[in-house]
Amino acid sequence: MTAGEPDGTGVFVDTMAELTWYEVERAARDGAVLLWAFGxxxxxxxxxxxxxDVYLPSARLRAVRRLLAHRGIEALIVPPYYWGINVVSGSFPASYGIRPELMREVMADLLAGMARDGFRHVFCFSGHxxxxxxxxxxxGVRVARERCGIDASFVLEPALVDRLGLDPGDRCLTVHGTDPADSEPVGGVEQPQYADVHAGRAETSVMTHLHPDLVREDVRAGLVATDLGPAELAVWRRGFDDARRTTPLGYCGDPAAADPDEGRRAHAASAELAADAIRTRLGLGRNAAGTGSASD
Ligand SMILES: [Zn+2]
Known part of the structure; x- marks a missing residue:
């Protein structure tokens, strides 16, 4: 990747790591919010x-930051966190995880440091x-809020709130709206009949839009779609050897059907939804009540 391209692959592109401490201190004093991706x-x-799962949320945060700037909200991006938890891919190579309590404590310590610097709102995103x-x-968000009083929250979609069994009204969450295209056919194209949840059509589409140089195009075009229904998906979600047996090539979905235009649209929509929810939580949205769901 050539230096200077705005959506390059460098991990520090447009993050706080490119700033001096003077600039970070001034941003905190001016009321900047923080955006942080966890891949x-x-x-x-x-x-x-x-x-x-690091590239995609990082690009999303850059887009969210631009949208917030248009609306007069300054945001800094924290360098991405990328030593998370792997259950599903735990038996595959190049899939590294740490114990959950370690991730929670690292988050709590770092968020305490951000609170000490004077940052009041930290919006945490998942890429995984x-x-x-x-x-x-x-x-990590919950513990940090308790220990240092910072307004950290996990920005997520209603479907993930449900899957995790969380309460959408919980202040640890900033729940954004749902992209209508997730539930309706786009341009007459039927949505996948089978689960498309990992390195499938959806995720590959966004990667082919944002980082085409990183997609093995010759391999992608020849991949056969998987056909996991709800029962097989439940087995796959148990992870480790169950997942590796269920999807030996590692992906779950239809990467051959990926389309960069679909990826561009999904990427833009996900940034808009998050920026709206953040603005709402800060009391600057069109719908300032509630937990951030854009109902208008
Ligand atoms: Zn992924």
């Missing part, structure tokens, strides 16, 4: 890089679908 290094099939990873992210 993981994990296998993403034979066609996507293991950093996919693993349930235990997301429960741990929630725990």
């Amino acid at each position: 993981v290094i994990e296998q993403h099939g034979p066609h996507l890089p293991t950093g996919t 679908g693993d349930a235990l990873h997301n429960r741990t992210l929630y725990e």
Whole structure:
């Protein structure tokens, strides 16, 4: 990747790590909010890089930051966190995880440091679908709020709130709206009949839009769609050897059907939804009540 391209693959692009401490201190004093992505290094099939769950939320945060700036809200991006929890991919190579209590404590310590610097609002995003990873992210936010009083929250969609069994009114959460395209056919194209949840059509589409140089295009185009229904998906979610047996190539979905235009649209929609929810939580939204669901 050439230096200077705005959506390059460098992990520090547009993050706080490119600023001096003077600039960070001034931003905190001026009331800037923080945006922080929590991904993981994990296998993403034979066609996507293991950093996919870091690249995607990082790009999303850059887009959210631009949207917030248009609305007069300054945001800094914290360098991405990428040593998370891997259950589903735990038996594949290049899928590294740590114990949940370690992630929770690292989060709590770092959030305490951000609170000490004077930052009041930290919006935490997940780049990784693993349930235990997301429960741990929630725990890190909860513990940090208790220990240092910072307004940290986990920005997520209603479907994930449900899957984790959380209360959408919990102040540890900033729940955003649902992209209508997730439940309706796009341009007459039927949504996948089978689960498309890991390195499949949806995720591969966004990667082919944002980072085409990192997609093994020759491999992707020849991959056969998986056909997991709800029962097989439940087995897959048990993780480790169950997942590796269920999807030996690592992906779950239809990467051959990926389309960069679909990826561009999904990426833009996900940034808009998050920016709206953040604005609402800060009391600057069109719908300032509630926990951040955009109901208008
Ligand atoms: Zn992923």
